[in-house]
Amino acid sequence: xxxxxxxxxxxxxxxxxxxxxxxxxxxxxxxxxxxxxxxxxxxxxxxxxxxxxxxxxxxxxxxxxxxxxxxxxxxxxxxxxxxxxxxxxxxxxxxxxxxxxxxxxxxxxxxxxxxxxxxxxxxxxxxxxxxxxxxxxxxxxxxxxxxxxxxxxxxxxxxxxxxxxxxxxxxxxxxxxxxxxxxxxxxxxxxxxxxxxxxxxxxxxxxxxxxxxxxxxxxxxxxxxxxxxxxxxxxxxxxxxxxxxxxxxxxxxxxxxxxxxxxxxxxxxxxxxxxxxxxxxxxxxxxxxxxxxxxxxxxxxxxxxxxxxxxxxxxxxxxxxxxxxxxxxxxxxxxxxxxxxxxxxxxxxxxxxxxxxxxxxxxxxxxxxxxxxxxxxxxxxxxxxxxxxxxxxxxxxxxxxxxxxxxxxxxxxxxxxxxxxxxxxxxxxxxxxxxxx
Amino acid sequence: xxxxxxxxxxxxxxxxxxxxxxxxxxxxxxxxxxxxxxxxxxxxxxxxxxxxxxxxxxxxxxxxxxxxxxxxxxxxxxxxxxxxxxxxxxxxxxxxxxxxxxxxxxxxxxxxxxxxxxxxxxxxxxxxxxxxxxxxxxxxxxxxxxxxxxxxxxxxxxxxxxxxxxxxxxxxxxxxxxxxxxxxxxxxxxxxxxxxxxxxxxxxxxxxxxxxxxxxxxxxxxxxxxxxxxxxxxxxxxxxxxxxxxxxxxxxxxxxxxxxxxxxxxxxxxxxxxxxxxxxxxxxxxxxxxxxxxxxxxxxxxxxxxxxxxxxxxxxxxxxxxxxxxxxxxxxxxxxxxxxxxxxxxxxxxxxxxxxxxxxxxxxxxxxxxxxxxxxxxxxxxxxxxxxxxxxxxxxxxxxxxxxxxxxxxxxxxxxxxxxxxxxxxxxxxxxxxxxxxxxxxxxxxxxxxxxxxxxxxxxxx
Ligand SMILES: Cc1cc2nc3c(=O)[nH]c(=O)nc-3n(C[C@H](O)[C@H](O)[C@H](O)COP(=O)(O)OP(=O)(O)OC[C@H]3O[C@@H](n4cnc5c(N)ncnc54)[C@H](O)[C@@H]3O)c2cc1C
Numbered sequence: 001x002x003x004x005x006x007x008x009x010x011x012x013x014x015x016x017x018x019x020x021x022x023x024x025x026x027x028x029x030x031x032x033x034x035x036x037x038x039x040x041x042x043x044x045x046x047x048x049x050x051x052x053x054x055x056x057x058x059x060x061x062x063x064x065x066x067x068x069x070x071x072x073x074x075x076x077x078x079x080x081x082x083x084x085x086x087x088x089x090x091x092x093x094x095x096x097x098x099x100x101x102x103x104x105x106x107x108x109x110x111x112x113x114x115x116x117x118x119x120x121x122x123x124x125x126x127x128x129x130x131x132x133x134x135x136x137x138x139x140x141x142x143x144x145x146x147x148x149x150x151x152x153x154x155x156x157x158x159x160x161x162x163x164x165x166x167x168x169x170x171x172x173x174x175x176x177x178x179x180x181x182x183x184x185x186x187x188x189x190x191x192x193x194x195x196x197x198x199x200x201x202x203x204x205x206x207x208x209x210x211x212x213x214x215x216x217x218x219x220x221x222x223x224x225x226x227x228x229x230x231x232x233x234x235x236x237x238x239x240x241x242x243x244x245x246x247x248x249x250x251x252x253x254x255x256x257x258x259x260x261x262x263x264x265x266x267x268x269x270x271x272x273x274x275x276x277x278x279x280x281x282x283x284x285x286x287x288x289x290x291x292x293x294x295x296x297x298x299x300x301x302x303x304x305x306x307x308x309x310x311x312x313x314x315x316x317x318x319x320x321x322x323x324x325x326x327x328x329x330x331x332x333x334x335x336x337x338x339x340x341x342x343x344x345x346x347x348x349x350x351x352x353x354x355x356x357x358x359x360x361x362x363x364x365x366x367x368x369x370x371x372x373x374x375x376x377x378x379x380x381x382x383x384x385x386x387x388x389x390x391x392x393x394x395x396x397x398x399x400x401x402x403x404x405x406x407x408x409x410x411x412x413x414x415x416x417x418x419x420x421x422x423x424x425x426x427x428x429x430x431x432x433x434x435x436x437x
Numbered sequence: 438x439x440x441x442x443x444x445x446x447x448x449x450x451x452x453x454x455x456x457x458x459x460x461x462x463x464x465x466x467x468x469x470x471x472x473x474x475x476x477x478x479x480x481x482x483x484x485x486x487x488x489x490x491x492x493x494x495x496x497x498x499x500x501x502x503x504x505x506x507x508x509x510x511x512x513x514x515x516x517x518x519x520x521x522x523x524x525x526x527x528x529x530x531x532x533x534x535x536x537x538x539x540x541x542x543x544x545x546x547x548x549x550x551x552x553x554x555x556x557x558x559x560x561x562x563x564x565x566x567x568x569x570x571x572x573x574x575x576x577x578x579x580x581x582x583x584x585x586x587x588x589x590x591x592x593x594x595x596x597x598x599x600x601x602x603x604x605x606x607x608x609x610x611x612x613x614x615x616x617x618x619x620x621x622x623x624x625x626x627x628x629x630x631x632x633x634x635x636x637x638x639x640x641x642x643x644x645x646x647x648x649x650x651x652x653x654x655x656x657x658x659x660x661x662x663x664x665x666x667x668x669x670x671x672x673x674x675x676x677x678x679x680x681x682x683x684x685x686x687x688x689x690x691x692x693x694x695x696x697x698x699x700x701x702x703x704x705x706x707x708x709x710x711x712x713x714x715x716x717x718x719x720x721x722x723x724x725x726x727x728x729x730x731x732x733x734x735x736x737x738x739x740x741x742x743x744x745x746x747x748x749x750x751x752x753x754x755x756x757x758x759x760x761x762x763x764x765x766x767x768x769x770x771x772x773x774x775x776x777x778x779x780x781x782x783x784x785x786x787x788x789x790x791x792x793x794x795x796x797x798x799x800x801x802x803x804x805x806x807x808x809x810x811x812x813x814x815x816x817x818x819x820x821x822x823x824x825x826x827x828x829x830x831x832x833x834x835x836x837x838x839x840x841x842x843x844x845x846x847x848x849x850x851x852x853x854x855x856x857x858x859x860x861x862x863x864x865x866x867x868x869x870x871x872x873x874x875x876x877x878x879x880x881x882x883x884x885x886x887x888x889x890x891x892x893x894x895x896x897x898x899x
Contacts, residue, residue: 096681096787097816119683141630154633155602168874176783178599178815178855180588180637181863181870182879182897187601187633191626208683235543237566237654238724266727273726277657318623320543353544353623389624406627411617416628418885422878434628 005058005079006036012048013038017086027081029061029430030074031397034081037063041086043161043169043200049082050198051167054426060165061430062198064105064133072140072193073405074397076432084135087200090114092175099158099175101203104135120206123150123241125299127306135199141191145242145299148351149265154190156204162189162197165424175203188419195434196423210241210265215295216278216287223247223258223346227323229282230260230350234319236281238274241265243350244302245322249336249343249360260350261298262287305347311335311359311395315379317388319353325388328379329357335372337361353388362396369398376403404437439466439482440525442505449499450485454492458533460484469528472515473575476778476826477861481508481522486533489550490608490616490646493529497644498614500527501889507612508893509640511552511583514575516779517860519586519639519896526894529644531582537561538647545652546605546622551582551645558650567652570597573856574764582645588637590856592688592763595814596722597653599856601636606649609635609642612892622649634882639858640893642886658725659687660732661718661750663759664739669693669715669797669809673790675742676717676813679735680786686735688720689814696766696808696821703769707762713745717813718763766810767821774806774823778835782843784851786816795845796820803838805831817855818846843869864899 006020020036027037040046053060058079063069065085087103088110095118102111108122109130115121126132126142136142138160143152150156159173172186173179189196220226223245230245242263248255264274290298306312313332315325326346333344341360348355362368376399380390384407392405408416413436420427420434442450442461450459460466461483470480482505487493500507506526513520522528531552539548542565549558555576559568572591573579579589585607590599606621620632635642666672672691679686692700694714701711709716717739721731736747750756770777784792793809796818800807811819820842824835843853843866853859853866867876880898884890 094785094787096677097785098680099785141626151598151602154630155598170875170878171872172875172878174852174870176785176816176851176855178590178594178783178812178817179852180856180858181852181854182859182867182875183639183641183882184588184601184634184637185878185882187630187636188882190633191630196629208685211683231543235545238657239654266724267730269730270724270727273657273724276726277724314625316623316625318541318544318546321623354625387621387623389627391625391627406625408628409618412619412628412631414888415617415631415885419629419882422881422885 009036009038009049009080012052013040013045017041027063027066027069029069029078029081030072030400032075032078034078037081037083039083039086043163046082046198046200047163047167047169050163050165053080053428054166057426057428059428059431062139062194064136065107065131067129067132068136071393073433074401075430082198084133084198084200091201095120098206099177099203100206101175101201102134103201104199105133107131107133108137115206116209119209121209122156122204123207124153124156125303127303130303134202138190138202139192139194139199144303145244145263145349147349148243149239149241150207154187157186157190158203158205160186160189160202161200163200164197165426165429177205193430193433195430196419197429212266212268212271213292213295214264214271214275215290215298216262216275217290218260218285218287219257221257223326224323226258226260227326229285231320231322232282233262233278234351236278238277242299244347245350246347247345249345252342252345263295263299305345306358309358309360309394311362312393313357314354314391314393315357315383315388316354317383317386319351321353321386322348322350325353325355328383329355331375331379332357333359335359335362335375337363372399373402380407408436410436438524439480442483442527443503446499446503446505447483450496453495453499454485454487458486469510469513472513472518472520474516474518474779474862477518477521479521479524481526481528482524484528484530486530488533490610493610493644493646494614494616496529497610497612501612501614501891504891506891506894509582509586509644511580512554512578514579515583515587515860516781516857517854517862519858519860521861523895531580534646540565542567544622546649547652548647548649549581551580551648553581555579555581555584562652563655566655568655569603569650570653571600571603574767581648581650585636585645585648586638586640587856587858590812590815590817592690592812595689595812596685596687601633603651604632604636604648605651607632607635607645608647609644610646611643612887612889622651638886639860639897641883641896643892656722658728659720659722659756660728661720661756661759662732662735663748664717664719664744665710665713665746666715666717666744667713668743669793670790671743672715672717673793673813675739675744676789677787678738678742679719680814682734682738684731684735686719686814687722688718690718690763691809691811691813692716692718692763692766693809695806696770696810697762699773699808700762700765700769703765703772705761705765705769707758709762716762718759763810770808770821770823774825776824776826778822778824778839779857780820780822780839780842781854781857782818782846782851783855784816784818784846784849786814788849789813789816792818792845792849796842799838799841799845803834805834805838815855816851859897861896864897867899
């Protein structure tokens with residue numbers, strides 16, 4: 001069977017566009033090792049593969065450069081991974097329009113370098129490798145600290161082309177910043193985790209590159225001591241670009257204190273004005289200032305905060321529940337192994353009201369699976385009772401399959417199924433990944 | 438002519454919402470025969486005004502049970518005929534659902550009923566130093582429910598983005614009378630972005646009965662400029678060069694000579710010179726310390742693009758007066774022509790000068806008066822055609838000119854509507870921007886939300 005799918009694919013694509021066996025292992029999706037990995041060189045090649053997969057019943061997961069395939073809810077099974085990494089052209093870039101259209105396999109780093117020439121940038125900073133592709137960032141709707149000032153992927157994307165599960169090519173949205181010509185179908189694709197189609201290109205909105213960059217860094221021995229300061233800054237009457245509160249793991253090398261970082265971006269005048277406004281909001285607090293590259297570097301390092309972790313969970317609630325979210329976070333941090341790795345980091349996107357628990361290694365004494373599942377369920381229930389959510393980004397697949405990564409509201413089930421039916425009638429795209437558990 | 442509802446259905450409706458909240462008197466129904474686009478007129482068979490989500494669901498159950506088409510309606514300021522019912526259809530109006538349910542300042546969030554008027558929300562938030570950012574020019578009348586349905590924009594959306602950026606949750610009554618709560622601030626979207634999908638659904642997916650929105654801090658300061666041009670194309674160039682320079686104004690609005698002369702001849706006279714071809718309203722807001730430098734830079738760029746004069750509003754009164762020339766444009770135009778077709782399309786902003794020139798040629802070719810007043814920073818054009826509905830020949834030319842203008846905008850890489858929606862009016866143009874497969878997808882996604890097919894039928898999808 002294994003040889004089968006790869007062989008069939010080799011009949012459709014060139015030899016160097018298909019790998020299988022050992023070579024396919026790094027492309028496992030949440031531990032599901034595919035029988036073959038295909039690297040289509042064009043949208044029509046991809047459409048051919050998907051049409052065939054739908055006919056044959058091969059299950060398929062889209063991928064970019066395989067930097068984050070372990071994330072999210074595990075699909076039931078995956079026969080073929082299609083990597084978009086060969087679709088890496090910049091299709092159209094008109095700096096005066098502050099928009100760029102690129103193929104889905106373009107890395108965020110490559111895109112950044114390209115538009116920087118015109119003093120522009122795309123303010124998306126998801127956790128993980130900067131080599132991650134735009135397609136994957138949009139497909140998973142991943143965002144980072146800059147969300148506070150610039151919004152989420154859904155706010156940056158103007159249009160995209162997708163291939164549906166059965167190989168239909170759809171052009172969704174457009175290239176202009178305002179567009180209400182019909183229902184906003186594109187929204188369903190952003191954050192669908194590859195279950196409703198494969199993005200092949202996208203048009204995103206760019207922003208002028210800020211002239212100046214300053215971070216106000218507050219520190220304290222424990223994260224709890226920074227909560228009220230963080231909330232005060234979140235309520236300040238001026239916009240901050242990012243507001244992050246981080247507590248290091250018990251055995252983290254380097255940082256041993258908790259830090260609250262407020263990032264300001266803009267012209268030099270603007271930054272001075274913003275800084276003055278924040279200073280009046282939190283009088284007496286004495287932050288350290290990081291300017292320019294030092295400020296940027298801090299946030300680059302923060303993007304690596306999940307690297308090497310076995311377990312990453314996101315807890316959300318209304319932003320003013322930050323202190324309570326930290327209490328819930330500590331209950332999950334307690335799942336960390338006492339002696340291995342950095343321990344458990346807890347970090348908050350303060351403005352959004354999202355706290356991540358990042359555990360290096362899970363403690364695995366007998367009965368750990370049941371214990372962990374029970375703990376996750378309890379915390380999810382408590383959050384839900386307060387209008388919040390628990391989302392599992394990364395965990396051993398046996399845990400996630402059981403608890404469910406997203407905690408999808410059963411009330412939305414008919415809508416989810418209806419969309420799936422239209423965009424993937426044969427149900428081959430990451431089956432089981434986006435369902436009510 | 439509307440088809441009267443069966444008496445049994447009317448009785449059921451009255452039982453749910455009360456006698457006063459069901460309108461079936463033909464005289465009173467005339468108030469609902471059109472929206473802001475008065476070219477289309479057809480009264481519904483009845484209007485029902487439920488007071489909350491539960492009543493709305495019961496109303497929908499009765500109507501769907503009787504197979505009656507259901508059309509949600511806010512203030513009726515829409516400009517694409519979206520809130521018009523078919524003769525056998527019933528309008529479910531949100532006029533009684535006009536309460537702000539929560540104003541949660543610490544979380545910069547409000548939960549409102551759909552009939553809350555846009556401006557009223559900002560007024561209520563102001564004491565907390567907050568406001569609701571999307572500001573359609575109709576904001577003193579239009580409702581948040583209508584804004585959500587149209588994904589409305591406004592002059593300040595250049596910097597702040599349109600409605601979808603601000604809607605975090607919505608409770609929807611679907612056409613099978615089921616109630617579903619989508620999203621919510623403080624919840625990560627588990628599953629698909631159904632809130633994003635619902636925003637802009639033009640009343641075709643369901644009735645929004647509670648809406649959660651994000652509020653923003655009031656800007657510290659504001660600077661407003663008015664640049665005057667002898668050629669509208671130069672104003673278009675000024676827009677491009679301001680954006681290309683890395684400036685991000687809160688608003689960049691163009692008002693053309695035709696419009697200026699109409700405004701100046703009206704009660705709304707704003708003191709614009711009447712011999713210019715275009716005026717560009719530029720506004721910067723945000724941290725006060727940065728604004729003077731930005732205004733100065735924009736001033737220089739406008740002069741380089743050929744502005745003959747650049748004025749600045751020195752105080753709030755002057756600022757308001759200056760904005761009046763923009764905000765009262767539609768009202769003023771109504772006085773110089775018996776009918777006005779408000780057009781709406783978007784082009785990449787770098788193509789503005791060229792497209793404005795083409796629109797002028799089209800107007801000349803069809804011998805029509807076209808007045809442009811629009812959100813230039815977003816490339817969102819409103820070429821408004823003045824005409825007389827009783828002149829058949831002129832009406833035919835308006836039709837042809839509209840089509841030609843849409844074609845020019847689409848060919849320039851743009852689209853057929855930037856903020857007014859498709860509604861009834863633009864269905865015929867949908868195939869200019871969507872292929873057959875995309876149109877099938879539009880219909881399929883509607884069917885997912887609207888299982889009975891009774892929710893605002895005959896809109897958007899051709
Ligand atoms: C002078 C003038 C200036 C304008 N300026 C702008 C502008 O700057 N920017 C802009 O974007 N628009 C503008 N508009 C258009 C219009 O005001 C907006 O589209 C507005 O959002 C419509 O709100 P409404 O309450 O009047 O909706 P209505 O006209 O009543 O309805 C519009 C659509 O929304 C649907 N709908 C209404 N309420 C609900 C609900 N609760 N649930 C589901 N669907 C619902 C209706 O079915 C219909 O399809 C302007 C209009 C006028 C007349």
